[in-house]
Amino acid sequence: MAKRIEASNVTSYYGSFKAIDSISMTVEPKTITALIGPSGCGKSTFLRSINRMHEVLPGARIEGRLTIDDQNIYDPDVDVTAVRRMIGMVFQRPNPFPTMSIYENVVAGLKLNGVKKKSLLDDAAEQSLKSANLWEEVKDRLGRPGAGLSGGQQQRLCIARTIAVEPQVVLMDEPCSALDPISTLAIEDLMFKLKDRFTIIIVTHNMQQAARVSDKTGFFSIDKTGEPGRLIEYDDTQKIFSNPTQKKTEDYITGRFG
């Protein structure tokens, strides 16, 4: 049950600083969308506003509409935790809960949301770890601490934890930037597999990665430091990387700036 995401004129602020300026884009269900652009251009800010993680920081706020299957998630009567349960997020650095075992990490989302039945949790743990291509590596040591795994395994553990709560959208904020090429490949493979079930939006600094994994690509940029980030171009990945309409996009992907 993946969902369509529509952003219209999303503008976000940190205090009085405008981080992104009227971003509008539509993300189709069961696709992978890559957001690329130079550092500080607001792609992570935009990603974090899709599951209302942006507002965790003090002073941060959003203007505009962000609808998921025509429901505006910024309506005042919307329950933030419900939104976040539907829109999972994988972070730049693997962040397994240090006090929990591998098993407890995977089912943390379910358990903390009130699922108590052991058989249900066991099933969810196995399914999610299998989906995250981690089951074979950890099935004999589910009781060991999650923080004891390697970086790549930790990141797949975090992905397993995210998909265990059955979200409809998975947001990934530079999920491979702390990983070696082999672990990166493992996660890219995983993304293809997850595409059948989820809508995925990934922020990445690695343009090859964007070209490899995504169906559509959005290019963000800023005019200069202190200016808000803007969406310069948003199109099929193929088109962005072979024949972009904007000069800026072409300069960026050919390495002339950024």
Next chain:
Amino acid sequence: MSMTTRSDLAGVAMTPDNIRTKKLPLGINLLVAVVAFGLAAALVYGLGIGNWVLVVALGWALYLVGLFMAASRVEGRRAARNRAWQSLIYSACVLAILPLASVVWTLVSKGWERLDANFFNTSMNNIGARDPNGGAYHAIIGTLEQVGIATLIAVPLGVLGAIYLVEYGRGKFANTVRFFVDVMTGIPSIVAGLFILAFWVLIVSPWFNNGEPRFSGFAAALALSVLMLPTIVRSTEEMLRLVPSPLREGAYALGVPQWKTILKIVVPTALPGIVTGVMLAVARAAGETAPVLLVAGGADAINMNPFGGNQSSLALFVYQQAGDASKYAPARAWTAALTLVAVVLILTIAAKMLARRNSLTR
């Protein structure tokens, strides 16, 4: 010594000579020590200016200087400075441990005499000046009850207060709270005792006792909790701040509400540190004498009820026995002091083990 410039270093090839240096042999080290202490002894006793304490201090200083000079001749100035600082740091460590070891030794050696069954199952009720018996049963009960109640009051308040300051507190109000917690840290215990005397013993307790003010162990517990509160808030606050925010965000991203994130992710992660802070506060409270004397009054007889009537405590017992005219009193004071240290030690070890049992071992 000439300055080493960048051009001196540039282009130096790595040969067996220029990456190896001469090392001071261990024998020289010992020789320097023997000469230094010998010289110190000769000086001090020869001139008759002091005893062995001065010999040790002077010998140590001479040893440091001698070692530095010997090392700078053989190994060069940089290595010599390294040796001198290393020796200084080790000496500082020994100096810091010495008083602690001395306290423990004094307590054990002097407390040994009355460390018997009688001490732990009798009180001071009807113990005259010529009676070698008498014990601290009533004081142990008092300490455990008072500190226990104080912990029950201060830990929830302190931990919740710290959670407020870290997770929710923004702006002026939180800053004000933090400021007053800091001010509270510096409150002398006698002031806390006076506050409880004025507020609880003189104003509130008469309502429960037919209009008569009354001392109680509970009043002492209140005073102790006033003293424990700032320590617990500050240490818990520091520990909660150490929990990385990506952990919180990771939980939020799973749709976990904030209160549950705090309860199930943040606090468990910080738990070992929080427990250490709480135990520091408990240790401080267990050692307080003045508030107990002021609001629980002290007692010679066993009083199990913390809510009515005078109670004693181990710290108060030590104070009273140390000042008692009976020739048997000092031994009781030493044993009580030893007991107090042992109680705090056992509580601390137990708490640490409990905290560790919950978190996974690497």
